[in-house]
Amino acid sequence: MPADLAIVTDSTAYLSQPAVDRHGITIVPLSVAVGDEVLAEGVEISPKDVAEALRAKHRVTTSRPGPETFAAAYRAAAEAGASGVVSLHISAELSGTYEAAVLAAAQAPIPVRVVDSRLVGMALGYCVLTAAEAAEAGLGLDAVADAAAQRAARTSGFFYVDTLEHLRRGGRIGAARALLGSALAVKPLLHLSAGRIEPLEKVRTASRAIARLEEIAVEQAGEREVDITVHHLAAAERAEPLAERLRERVPGLRELYVGEVGAVIGAHVGPGLLAVVLSPR
Structure with a gap:
């Protein structure tokens, strides 16, 4: 996608890899802990792994990314030439991910609009795709965030x-x-x-x-x-x-x-x- 606006989401959007690649979307992973081992979702642990851990009665917990992880993603977008970022995330009722993104956005070198989708899974994924398509159509930062929020409201x-x-x-x-x-x-x-x-x-x-x-x-x-x-x-x-x-x-x-x-x-x-x-x- 054009470098003017960057689209960031988290790993709970469960977008297909071709869609991520096609639109140049940045994915920030949440973490899963199996016992004492902490693993990045989509990178170090698979759905099969977690299903097997649960069936074996292992202790499985999850955690949000830290604000510094989002800060790094926003800096990378700026360094790549983006003029702004729309960052869309799992419901704040279900995770502290949105809060972490808001904290990072306040210190970002370019404007960042953080959207609480109030959704998860491909419900969030559809909002991310809508944002990417709106950015590619040349809409501005607020208009892209609004388009995603409107898709979220009807999903x-x-x-x-x-x-x-x-x-x-x-x-x-x-x-x-x-x-x-x-x-x-x-x-x-x-x-x-x-x-x-x-x-x-x-x-x-x-x-x-x-x-x-x-x-x-x-x-x-x-x-x-x-x-x-x-x-x-x-x-x-x-x-x-x-x-x-x-x-x-x-x-x-x-x-x-x-x-x-x-x-x-x-x-x-x-x-x-x-x-x-x-x-x-």
Whole structure:
């Protein structure tokens, strides 16, 4: 992309590498600790690694990048000739990443607009792509940030987890904590609301939960032009068939992507995750 505006995001956007390369997006990794070993997401630890660690009952935690990591990314953008940076990140309700970026932006040598997407995964990824395309179209710093924020506002995410235990351990469960008492008897459907993980519905079996997830996606998509991502963790056998059914049932579908979440989100949701991200154009 042109060097005038730089686009920075974090590793929880789970963009494909071709998309990152095509738009010249800078990715700042979050960290995952397995026991005492701290590893950079997408660089030193894979989704498979974290799924295996969780199944083996190892202690898995996550942490944000430090402000100095963002400061280095912003300096590099300036040195490459950028006149400004739009930096888009995982919901501040779920991570301190946004806060770290804001602290670094205050000391950056060029103007930096930091956007709290209030999203995660490809829900954030779609906002990043919108920002990159707006920058490439020649929009200014504020207009690029606004375009990304508008895409974020109309993007939604719905997901199924086999157990709430991983979310409980990581403290990311929010109001869904109310489901814990009956967690053994139900399969929870959750969604992102105001940047937080909130309960949506309780379903009795995994098969019914996945069927309901499909129905919700179809209902929410309606007739609009929409991009869809089906995310999973160690559950491709669930994700691929769901994606094919959505391809057949969503009339306004533009692009469909199936991708595994990375180690950071995987650490909080556990193996078996199935999620649908809907992002109207």
